Amino acid sequence: MTTKPVLVFDVNETLLDLEHLHPVFADLFGDERVMRDWFAQLILYSQTLTLAGVPSNFADLARAVLRMVGTIRGRDLGEDDLDRLSAAIVRLPPHADAAQALTQLREQGFRMVTLTNSPPSDGPSALERSGLASFFERSFSVQPTGCFKPAPQTYQLVSDALQVPIADLCLVACHVWDTIGMQALGGKGALVTHGVNAPLPEVAPMPDLVAGTLTELASQISDRWP
Numbered sequence: 001m002t003t004k005p006v007l008v009f010d011v012n013e014t015l016l017d018l019e020h021l022h023p024v025f026a027d028l029f030g031d032e033r034v035m036r037d038w039f040a041q042l043i044l045y046s047q048t049l050t051l052a053g054v055p056s057n058f059a060d061l062a063r064a065v066l067r068m069v070g071t072i073r074g075r076d077l078g079e080d081d082l083d084r085l086s087a088a089i090v091r092l093p094p095h096a097d098a099a100q101a102l103t104q105l106r107e108q109g110f111r112m113v114t115l116t117n118s119p120p121s122d123g124p125s126a127l128e129r130s131g132l133a134s135f136f137e138r139s140f141s142v143q144p145t146g147c148f149k150p151a152p153q154t155y156q157l158v159s160d161a162l163q164v165p166i167a168d169l170c171l172v173a174c175h176v177w178d179t180i181g182m183q184a185l186g187g188k189g190a191l192v193t194h195g196v197n198a199p200l201p202e203v204a205p206m207p208d209l210v211a212g213t214l215t216e217l218a219s220q221i222s223d224r225w226p
Helices: 018-029 034-052 058-072 079-089 098-107 126-130 152-162 176-184 214-224
Strands: 006-009 112-116 138-141 169-173 188-192 209-211
Touching: 006 152, 018 034, 018 079, 034 058, 058 079, 098 112, 098 214, 112 152, 138 152, 152 169, 152 176, 169 176, 169 214, 176 188, 188 214, 209 214
Parallel strands: 006 112, 006 169, 112 138, 169 188, 188 209
Antiparallel strands: none
8 A cells, every 4th residue: 555645734725815905905905816916926025035044934024025016116105014814813713614624634544744834933833723724733833943844844844853864744725836846856745736826737747646626636645545
């Protein structure tokens, strides 16, 4: 029987629904679609800082990128505006099918952990507030590596801490740049698109599994590693 991999879940957008940030951006910019621009810029600059060797904190970077987007769009955002975003992020709700999918995987005997770019929180984390934290045996932040995903050090952090080879890890994420990072090291990747993302064909490793929802992906995982 094929060994079940340890499932390493990304948190933001994969388990928690970023669409609930739309009202913040609608109020600040008059257009909820700016949220996607902000998030894309956040990922771009997180990876840029990692490549440049400049340490940062993802929560601080999220605020800085919001202010940058405001400047580009002619909006002078104050601390109260940035605080609104920070407060909304830590209260993101789970996707509607997240608990059902995680319950199925737990009942199938999969070990599950999380790996997020977000730093450890002094108070309850977004994952804890969502009610999903109890499904996972451990929750990892990339912060100790000084890098953001998809830097190899971030996935190696999980491998080392669990004493599980990278080949026995499967990253579950809504972002193909994240699955590419794990697969480039010899691990596995499972992509949930949530209707907003897609694989990158021909030029990058295709995820081992692709599904539109978490429940669909959970069924694929259970079938792949029964």
